[in-house]
Structures are given as structure tokens and as C-alpha cells.
Amino acid sequence: MLARLTKSVKASAGVAILLWATLSTASAADPVVRVGVLKFGTVNWELKSMKHHGLDAANGFSLEIVPFAGGDATRIALLGGDVDVIVSDWLWVSRQRAEGRGFAFSPYSSSVGAIMVPGGSDMKNLGDLKGKKIGVAGGPLDKSWLLLQGMAKQDHDMDLSAENDIVFGAPPLLAEKARDGELDAVLNYWHYCARLEAVGFTRLVSAEDAANALGSTGPVSAIGYVFDEARTDSSLAEAFFKASTETKDIMGSSDEEWQRLSDSGAIKDGPAALQVLRDRFREGIPSRAYADEVKDAAVIYGLLSELGGKKLVGNSTSMAEGTYWLTGQ
Numbered sequence: 001m002l003a004r005l006t007k008s009v010k011a012s013a014g015v016a017i018l019l020w021a022t023l024s025t026a027s028a029a030d031p032v033v034r035v036g037v038l039k040f041g042t043v044n045w046e047l048k049s050m051k052h053h054g055l056d057a058a059n060g061f062s063l064e065i066v067p068f069a070g071g072d073a074t075r076i077a078l079l080g081g082d083v084d085v086i087v088s089d090w091l092w093v094s095r096q097r098a099e100g101r102g103f104a105f106s107p108y109s110s111s112v113g114a115i116m117v118p119g120g121s122d123m124k125n126l127g128d129l130k131g132k133k134i135g136v137a138g139g140p141l142d143k144s145w146l147l148l149q150g151m152a153k154q155d156h157d158m159d160l161s162a163e164n165d166i167v168f169g170a171p172p173l174l175a176e177k178a179r180d181g182e183l184d185a186v187l188n189y190w191h192y193c194a195r196l197e198a199v200g201f202t203r204l205v206s207a208e209d210a211a212n213a214l215g216s217t218g219p220v221s222a223i224g225y226v227f228d229e230a231r232t233d234s235s236l237a238e239a240f241f242k243a244s245t246e247t248k249d250i251m252g253s254s255d256e257e258w259q260r261l262s263d264s265g266a267i268k269d270g271p272a273a274l275q276v277l278r279d280r281f282r283e284g285i286p287s288r289a290y291a292d293e294v295k296d297a298a299v300i301y302g303l304l305s306e307l308g309g310k311k312l313v314g315n316s317t318s319m320a321e322g323t324y325w326l327t328g329q
Helices: 002-029 043-052 071-079 090-098 143-156 171-179 190-198 207-213 234-253 255-264 271-283 290-308
Strands: 032-038 062-068 085-088 103-109 114-117 133-137 165-169 185-188 202-206 223-228
Touching: 032 043, 032 071, 043 062, 043 234, 043 255, 062 071, 071 085, 071 223, 090 103, 090 223, 090 290, 103 234, 114 190, 133 171, 143 185, 143 207, 143 290, 165 171, 171 185, 171 190, 185 190, 190 202, 190 271, 202 207, 207 290, 223 234, 234 255, 234 271, 255 271
Parallel strands: 032 062, 032 085, 133 165, 133 185
Antiparallel strands: 085 223, 103 223, 114 185, 114 202
């Protein structure tokens, strides 16, 4: 009996070794896609979910998440070929194409920032902000800030920047100042807005509201995956974007997946904030017809060109042809 058991164990071990060797060979053959992201950015949630569910391997590639301290560092890494994909906006991609670089953009999320006010505030629209102290994340050329200034001028004949006390700062610092009552209102990135919403703040007006007021007909992705067409095989790009879509399908339908991300430490917020973050993330999953989004992105580009000038868009007053990646759409 012992001899038969020993023989069985050895056979099982042999099968296991053979299977491991087979899987290792298959894995080694898969091309690696290196995605450069902010170390603590929300894109990590999708990528970690993709990796956890094996959607990279299922689509024929191996995902490598490469963390960076800031957005400029990710762009430098892409320019230098140190990563294959980053997350940025179509405005940056268009400027690169206008300067002769073959980068392309594929929508990731239309979640955008908003001006948040404390719960119970009597402010109801942008006109009510006159004379207030407003925190603004992203700096004077932040796209959301420019669009909201355009809306304030159009709807209320108000110079939002000149007629208020504007405080520029880092997103977490401004969120903290808002919670402490040091600001009357704050324009912040979508995930900081969601966290403020979880503690009772409300949205006064979002950047999407401003874009729609100024001529857009629907949500436009604020950020997307960016890659160099000349360095990337189109079939590999399609495989990556397919895996991204499949991951969003999971994150869009499974509350358990969000709890798993929280339990794993990928999301460090408490239950109340986790729920709002989940809901706002889902709202931002791109769902429009591709052609409609490209058309509206061009409209918004024109608006931003007028509002931000050369400091924002360079010498190109219109979105460069090919900014949105159309292959496979």
C-alpha cells in the first residue's frame, strides 16, 4: 500500500511540475504591457482588478504596473519608452501629435471634478459664489477650472477668478481645508469630491455641467490610456483595451469586487466613502458612441483653446487629427 501511495504521489508531483512548466512557458511568451500610473492614483483600482482576475493573461499579455510619484514623471517615462501606456488627457495627446509625436488616446473615464459646498449651504449656482473663498486643485490652467470660468461668464456675467478669493493647492490639502471650514467652496478632482460627498458636502456644479453649458452634448472622457502607435502593435493595444473593458464590466456590476479592493488595501477609505467612490467611478465608465465623444472632445478643445490660450494648447487651436485611437472602434 505504501509503495502504491508513494508511486501515486510521485506521479502527481510529476504532473504538477509538467503543468507548471507549461504555464511558465506560456506566461513567458506573453508580451508585457508596462502601464505607468500614479502610485496612489485611482487607475490602480482597475489595473489591480484586471490582474487579480487574470484578464491580462486571458487576453494574451502580462500586465506590469509601474508606479510614479507624479503625472509629469509618467509622461516623461512614456516619451522615453520606459513604459508602454500611461493615463493622461486628450489635450496633452493632441499637443504631442501637433509636435510630431504619434501618441493616441483611448477613453478611460469621464468622471470629472466639481465645485463642492458644505451640506446645507444656501449657494445654489455659480453666481452665488461671488465674493467667496474658493479652493482650486490643479492650478490656473486646470481644464475644469477654465470651463467653470467660461460657464460663470456666460450664465452670470461673472469673472469667477477676479471676483473671488482663489486658493490653489494640492487636492488632499484643499479637501482638508474644506472639511475644516476654511473654504466656502472647493473645486477638486472627482475622487476627493466623492470623499467630501461622503461626509455631507454637495455638488454645486461639475465640470461636465460646465462643458454641456458651453456646447458639449454629453460626457467626454477626462482621461484615457495613452500609448505610442509607432511602438505598439495594434493587436496588443486592442487586447489591452479589451481587458480594460472586461475589468470595468466587473467593477460596474460587482459590489463584492469593490469590497475585495478595500479589503486588499487597494482602496483605503471607509465604508461610506467606498460606496460613493464606487458609484462615481461607475458613472464615469465610458458608454457613449465613440464618434459622438470624439466630436464633443473637439468642441471642448476649442473652448479650452480660447479660455487657456497657448499656455494650455500650444500653437494648435483645434484637436489634432488622430488624437483618439480609432482602430478597433
